[in-house]
Amino acid sequence: MIVFFLVSLLQISTYCLSIFIFLKSRLNLKLVLLMIIGAQAIGYTLFPKIGIITILYIIIFLMIALYIKLKQILLSIILPIIALLLSVISDYIIVLIKIINPIGDYLDNQEVINVFVVSVLALILSQVGRYLFSKFKGHEMFFKRYGVLFTVLSVVTIVIFYVNILIGKQQGFSDENLQANSFLFLFYFVLLLIVFVVLTRMVNKEAKMHNKQLQYERLTEYTKNLEGLYTDMQKFRHDYINILLTMSEYIRTKDIENLDSYFTNKILPISQGMQSDNYKLGTLQNVKVQEVKGILSSKIIRAQELNIDGVIEVVEPIETLNMDSIKLCRCLGIILDNATEEALQCVAPSLRVALIKREGTVLIVTTNSCRPNGPELYKIYEKGFSTKGTNRGLGLSNLKEIVSQCDNVTLDTYIKDDLFVQELEIFE
Amino acid sequence: MLEIFICEDDVEQRKRLTKYIEDYIMIENLDMKVVVSTANSNDVIDYLKNNQVTGLYFLDVDLQEEQSGIALGAEIRQYDNRGAIVFVTTHSELTYLTFTYKVEAMDYITKDKFTDIQKRVIDCIDTANMRYLQSKHNNKKIFQTKSGDKIISIDYSDILFFETSPQLHKIILHAKNRQVEFYGKLKDIIEMDSRFYRCHNSYVVNKDNIADVDMKDREIRMNNGQICYASSRFLKGLKDIVQH
Numbered sequence: 001m002i003v004f005f006l007v008s009l010l011q012i013s014t015y016c017l018s019i020f021i022f023l024k025s026r027l028n029l030k031l032v033l034l035m036i037i038g039a040q041a042i043g044y045t046l047f048p049k050i051g052i053i054t055i056l057y058i059i060i061f062l063m064i065a066l067y068i069k070l071k072q073i074l075l076s077i078i079l080p081i082i083a084l085l086l087s088v089i090s091d092y093i094i095v096l097i098k099i100i101n102p103i104g105d106y107l108d109n110q111e112v113i114n115v116f117v118v119s120v121l122a123l124i125l126s127q128v129g130r131y132l133f134s135k136f137k138g139h140e141m142f143f144k145r146y147g148v149l150f151t152v153l154s155v156v157t158i159v160i161f162y163v164n165i166l167i168g169k170q171q172g173f174s175d176e177n178l179q180a181n182s183f184l185f186l187f188y189f190v191l192l193l194i195v196f197v198v199l200t201r202m203v204n205k206e207a208k209m210h211n212k213q214l215q216y217e218r219l220t221e222y223t224k225n226l227e228g229l230y231t232d233m234q235k236f237r238h239d240y241i242n243i244l245l246t247m248s249e250y251i252r253t254k255d256i257e258n259l260d261s262y263f264t265n266k267i268l269p270i271s272q273g274m275q276s277d278n279y280k281l282g283t284l285q286n287v288k289v290q291e292v293k294g295i296l297s298s299k300i301i302r303a304q305e306l307n308i309d310g311v312i313e314v315v316e317p318i319e320t321l322n323m324d325s326i327k328l329c330r331c332l333g334i335i336l337d338n339a340t341e342e343a344l345q346c347v348a349p350s351l352r353v354a355l356i357k358r359e360g361t362v363l364i365v366t367t368n369s370c371r372p373n374g375p376e377l378y379k380i381y382e383k384g385f386s387t388k389g390t391n392r393g394l395g396l397s398n399l400k401e402i403v404s405q406c407d408n409v410t411l412d413t414y415i416k417d418d419l420f421v422q423e424l425e426i427f428e
Numbered sequence: 429m430l431e432i433f434i435c436e437d438d439v440e441q442r443k444r445l446t447k448y449i450e451d452y453i454m455i456e457n458l459d460m461k462v463v464v465s466t467a468n469s470n471d472v473i474d475y476l477k478n479n480q481v482t483g484l485y486f487l488d489v490d491l492q493e494e495q496s497g498i499a500l501g502a503e504i505r506q507y508d509n510r511g512a513i514v515f516v517t518t519h520s521e522l523t524y525l526t527f528t529y530k531v532e533a534m535d536y537i538t539k540d541k542f543t544d545i546q547k548r549v550i551d552c553i554d555t556a557n558m559r560y561l562q563s564k565h566n567n568k569k570i571f572q573t574k575s576g577d578k579i580i581s582i583d584y585s586d587i588l589f590f591e592t593s594p595q596l597h598k599i600i601l602h603a604k605n606r607q608v609e610f611y612g613k614l615k616d617i618i619e620m621d622s623r624f625y626r627c628h629n630s631y632v633v634n635k636d637n638i639a640d641v642d643m644k645d646r647e648i649r650m651n652n653g654q655i656c657y658a659s660s661r662f663l664k665g666l667k668d669i670v671q672h
Contacts, residue, residue, distance in 0.1 A: 315498075377605050377607060410576075410611075411607070413607045
């Protein structure tokens with residue numbers, strides 16, 4: 001009885017610990033301990049009565065426990081399954097080793113040691129799995145797109161594994177049977193891994209292409225803007241000579257009255273035209289990071305099209321930004337979209353972005369006009385908050401999440417004198 | 429007394445600017461004086477080297493080139509870190525925030541709009557005067573901390589609570605109408621002021637801004653409705669604070 005208790009405790013602890021290994025950052029040991037105790041209670045009481053089906057109850061228990069903590073359905077379904085898969089796989093690996101190697105006899109006689117070896121192997125596999133998982137970037141994207149498929153696949157796999165084991169239990173396996181089974185399972189598992197890797201590669205490639213395309217479109221827009229600027233310049237050069245001629249004529253004839261009216265009616269409007277929207281993007285040439293240049297120009301041009309006074313100022317050349325460019329572009333996109341949306345509701349909408357080099361940091365400041373009696377600041381950061389109805393307000397809470405993942409970026413948000421200010425500071 | 433400095437290389441414009449200011453000081457009988465009106469930025473710096481002042485500076489950033497405006501502003505800051513700097517320039521559109529952040533400029537007067545320069549100058553004088561008088565009588569305590577190159581300063585009375593970020597050593601400060609992140613430790617923050625109380629392993633709350641405490645859900649509601657969390661370990665101490 002004690003042996004059974006120890007063995008099941010060991011197995012369940014391994015199982016819970018490998019879940020913990022996969023999600024170290026978001027679980028604490030207390031929860032894991034609770035999970036172990038709960039699972040052990042279920043396992044210890046049910047196993048003698050219903051046998052291997054117990055594992056189903058344990059899995060469901062763990063899924064519920066994880067869901068309560070994480071609030072993410074797919075993740076809480078998939079994690080216990082992966083952990084279980086790893087246990088089963090390591091079990092099969094040991095079986096294989098036992099068949100090939102004479103050590104097997106020794107292990108067969110000592111069940112506790114046998115289980116212990118399997119546990120260690122399972123934990124090592126989880127650690128390796130976690131390492132591989134953290135190695136490839138873009139698993140967030142993968143999970144978003146293929147999360148459901150992947151979950152279904154793992155569930156099916158585990159069902160196949162256990163149906164097989166169940167049948168084996170009922171009919172009794174010979175050594176050859178077991179061996180063939182182990183090989184088959186390992187093969188299946190490796191195949192699954194390969195499919196997984198290939199799929200991720202494809203998703204990543206596609207995402208890259210999509211990003212490139214987006215960037216290209218934004219830069220095309222920017223080029224168009226520059227061409228417009230150039231045309232304006234030429235027009236001005238042409239006008240300039242004419243203006244000088246006319247003025248010199250007035251001055252020669254000392255016709256101050258006409259000169260006055262000419263100045264106010266003709267020349268002043270031209271100086272106003274110099275402040276046209278095209279000029280306000282001029283300093284963007286100082287941004288040498290293509291992706292950032294693209295997103296800034298496209299968002300500001302869009303804001304200008306909506307009759308917002310949109311300006312970009314970059315006085316010093318910005319060669320590099322020490323932040324993952326995809327994350328940075330997402331942040332800037334969220335900040336600028338929100339700024340545009342809020343500015344639109346003001347009497348004199350304005351949106352201003354500056355990239356400022358400081359000692360050891362680059363500061364990206366965005367200011368936009370906001371309504372004098374807007375919502376409290378903390379509210380707009382809450383998930384699901386939006387000034388435009390429900391189900392839209394993921395923006396700023398996402399922004400906060402992205403920034404909290406970066407260890408050299410800080411965010412400062414405040415409202416002052418009817419201006420909403422976002423300062424993103426990137427440390428070198 | 430607030431001392432006024434004017435630095436502008438165009439003689440005509442400098443004369444006009446000086447006249448606007450002196451007229452206004454006379455009419456309103458303000459406690460101010462134009463002490464330097466020059467084309468050469470060195471005159472301003474020389475004066476600052478020899479005198480301890482709180483100034484109001486009108487600087488033309490076209491002096492030589494844009495960069496010099498920032499450099500001059502930064503140099504002035506070395507001697508007079510409370511002074512108000514106002515830039516007078518033609519291309520404000522493209523440098524407004526940059527100047528604000530690089531030298532904490534108070535305002536910005538654009539020459540592009542020919543007509544309202546005088547009005548803008550007067551606005552600046554009023555604002556600077558108000559700030560000067562306020563700072564003289566102000567004994568509000570201000571929380572200050574450094575984050576990289578930036579100094580974050582917030583009135584203690586505006587601070588709601590501090591929260592640790594998932595990222596190591598990063599702290600999020602929640603204040604009225606402001607959320608700011610900086611690098612530091614909660615342990616050091618508690619020691620900064622007696623109104624801070626550790627209510628959770630990852631939260632420090634400002635006792636003065638607590639509206640009420642929900643003992644059952646271990647939630648602290650702040651004056652503005654925002655929620656801060658407490659842990660059972662620290663809840664007891666909180667109970668005593670709220671009751672007193």
